[in-house]
Amino acid sequence: MIADPGSARIWLILLVAQIREQPARFFATVAALALGVALGSSVYLVNTAALNEFGLATKRLVGEADIVIRGPREGFSETVFVDLARNPAVIASSPLLELEVAMAGRTDTLKVLGLDPFRAAVLQPAIIGEIGEGVFQLFSSDAIYLSSSAAQRLTLQRGDLLQVTVGSSSKALRVLGILSESTYPQPLAVMDIASAQWTFDLVGRLNRIDVRLSPGTDVEAFRRDLGTRLPAGVLAVAPQIERDRAITVTKAYRVNLNMLALVALFTGAFLVFSTQSLSVLRRRKSLALLRALGVTQGQLRRALLGEGLILGVIGSMLGVSLGALAAAGILKYLTADLGNGQLRTAGATLSAAPVQMLAFFFIGIIVAGIGAWAPARNAARQAPARALKGGDGNYETAARTSWRLGVVLMLFGAAMAWLPPVGGLPLFGYAAIAALLLGAVLLVPVITLRGLGLAPRTHRVVFDTAVSQLRENVALSALSLASIIVSFSLMVAMAIMIYSFRVSFDHWLVKLLPADMQLREPFGNDTAFWSAEQQTQLRTAPGVSRAEFRRTRQVLLDPARAPVTLIARGANDAQIAADLPLISAAAAPAAASASAWISEALQDLYGYKVGERMAIPLAGRMQQFEIAGVWRDYARLSGSIVISRPAYSAATGDNTANEGSIWLDPGTSVSTAEKSLRLRVGNGDALEITGSTTLRERALQSFDRAFVITYALEVIAVLIGLTGVSFAASSTALARRAEFGMLRHIGMLRGQIMGMLAQEGLLSSAFGVAYGLALGMALSLVLVYVVNRQSFNWSIDLAVPAWQLAALSAVLIAAAACTAIWSGRSALSQDAVRAVREDW
């Protein structure tokens, strides 16, 4: 970096002096960079730990299989397994029944794996290995093994009974043993397959077969061929897909968290940029002197760049350490899914990732380097003779000529916002935001000049001097405003997006929860449901005026994607169309086949269009439906399909339900109705029954909780931006000591100078906040209509939290003005004579 020992010493002297003179600025810049790096690295570490754990669990479950055959939860005929076992290319196969089982008195579910212990010994050796000799006891019809985390969660020990719910009645299973944590770290129960089939009323049914092929077999070709011969809705999947699904489902969430980290880094880079620019401006005569004494342009550029890089090195070291600590804390005290609910993994542990941490370390340094580069280059290019004489250098020229690049970047950003996602990620959307942000910052000087040009001459000395000062030092104003504009506009954009999402989410809840109460069996379970008779009993419970029931289940449309939720609801198509929050609908109702309404995620992920036909695997056959409309679904990221209950019953013969909406008679309270409903079904204590108002409140609370981290980061980003303004104000005030001294010499009162500073602060911060507000609104359009849509595959309606933004703007303007006054006060504390004499 530094060419010779002499200049290395100069660099060191300058650096130490700089830190000593401005420690607060140094540490705040370091803190901003550390925050970005810490956020990025902790999100990475936690996600990696979660995905590793998920991958490990999947590998233990899938074991040594080459192919996994998966069917719907209610299973497919055992004959598929018999045919497969006869295939000469298959050297081992393991029939399985994998179910999310409802339990009496609990609202969560337990994954139960029904397996053939002898066949599983080949393909799932890790699980069967520990059962060892206990394998013969496993054949007992009520025997079940629990993993240690399942036993812990259910507070069960060896010999205890586990009550599972089948339909709406309860069955008891005996805990035969506990598997150690090293065998399987996640909650899991293992049974003999015949016992599982009998217990869960699925005799003769399987829903998974693991297959091992003889060496030399083309696995992919075999999988493709097998796929054509399997019943509808039964798919042959490569084991890797199982893990990839988790990665795909959580990808958008992870990328968005990483983008927040980038926002912090971006703000950090701006802070480095403004800090270094102002520092160079403040030291321009010192630096010119060094040039006069024989420091070359390159040496000066490298020394100043080195200052920025040192900020990066310290910030990155702190950031990576903090990131690792935060990740360890999150994994220990919270969950590894970072609140997205998609990766339910217990026991995920932090693993060393030196290469990735080194990458984050260098990202921080590079960001600091980018921020420091332009000021270093500008300072090195200053003509030393002119700077020594007190000239301002060419910052202003640079600022005035940057508007062209600003316009180009803005146009570029606007164009990129129209591009489609890349690999399911809104990469162009993020690039559009970066380009718009950078372009808008480059336009600040020219817009400031135009804006100040409109300011009238009032002949009030304080105001006129303030305007003139801002006009003459537009480059300095732009620098000081850059960090607040960047951080505030990003905050505004995020606030508008989150508010829009919240308003849309609330409207969605109101539309979907018109009844007084909601009831359901444990979410995601495969075993508990209400028969037609039980539905009648619930409907005729005291205090119930009307009840509607739904059947939800999973269907697998594509082996590479997560299962899709099928919801059978409504008595007919007209009722569905009226009840769903529809985005678009077909012009005419389906004539030839039953109708299906797909969620936006399904439309985006599978490319279906309204009016087209789609095949849904039901009861072992591909049933044809016509897509009657697209609806908004904020609950299911992987997509969902709604069909009418009569259409579902006709296709499957299944009249059961596992969710319902209840309307109450006038005067009946939710708690009274709840009691009578619980008495109507066998496993009433396990029913989730909630008043719609409470459900809506809870949903909104959990929505707000999910965005707490985002809000906190936004506040930090704005604080960092304000710190930038404060640094700029104090630098400017210091640089203007001689001016203040001169003004005092010619008779300006101390109070008048303070007033001038306050008006300058108010004018510039009001401009910065207004500009940030306008820019933030533009960015929010990209976030709402591009980034959100492409990340999560659902739309939201734009809504602006006007009052919150107005209040925040007022606070920011006041804070920035106070900062300006405070900075001026310290500069004014010096006596006027010394200030005028002092040249530096």
Added chain:
Amino acid sequence: MTEPVLRLKSLAKRYSKDRPAIFEGVDLELRQGEYLAIMGESGVGKSTLLNLLAGLDTPDHGQVLLEGIDLALLDDDATTLLRRRAVGFVFQAFHVLPYLSVEQNVALPLDLLGCPGPERGRRTREMLGAVGIDSLAKRHTRELSGGEVQRVAIARALVHRPRLVLADEPTGNLDTRSAAQILALLRAQVKENAGAGILITHSRTAADTADRILVLEARGLHPLEKP
């Protein structure tokens, strides 16, 4: 006859193309041991001439040869390296770094030249002693009087024994007594270090401390006519 330390040939400079040259036809030879004063009216371009001599600015016409090297043939880095080694500066406005101590300021040229630690310390102490501020070595320059700061600047200009010392109004900000001391000191140090020096000044008293006095006018440098 040895090569002059500095030679100027037909030097001319204008501030912009549409304005006449501020000076032209400036010729000069300065030999080792010579101490020259340049006087002139305000705005005639004395400081600009000094910047041209140091390679901090470029002439519109003519040549500057420092130690026989034509500065026009050097790029910015080469000019800077030559200036680092061969030139010492003293400014009217002192221009010392406020965040460094007296000895750190004085040692700056030695630092730039990569002078080894012990040698740097010895020469810095010697120079501080020579200008009479060795007791202030650890103080910060913001704590010193104007005369003391200018002594720091002189020490810094001479510590690396440059062939040419350029002083631009070095006593412009000082009282008469301090000014006389500084001028005597500057002359003595230039002579003692066997270099050459150019003193730019308004003051006839200051100019009288030099070996010869030239006056800068629009049409070149001319010897001062004795009254």
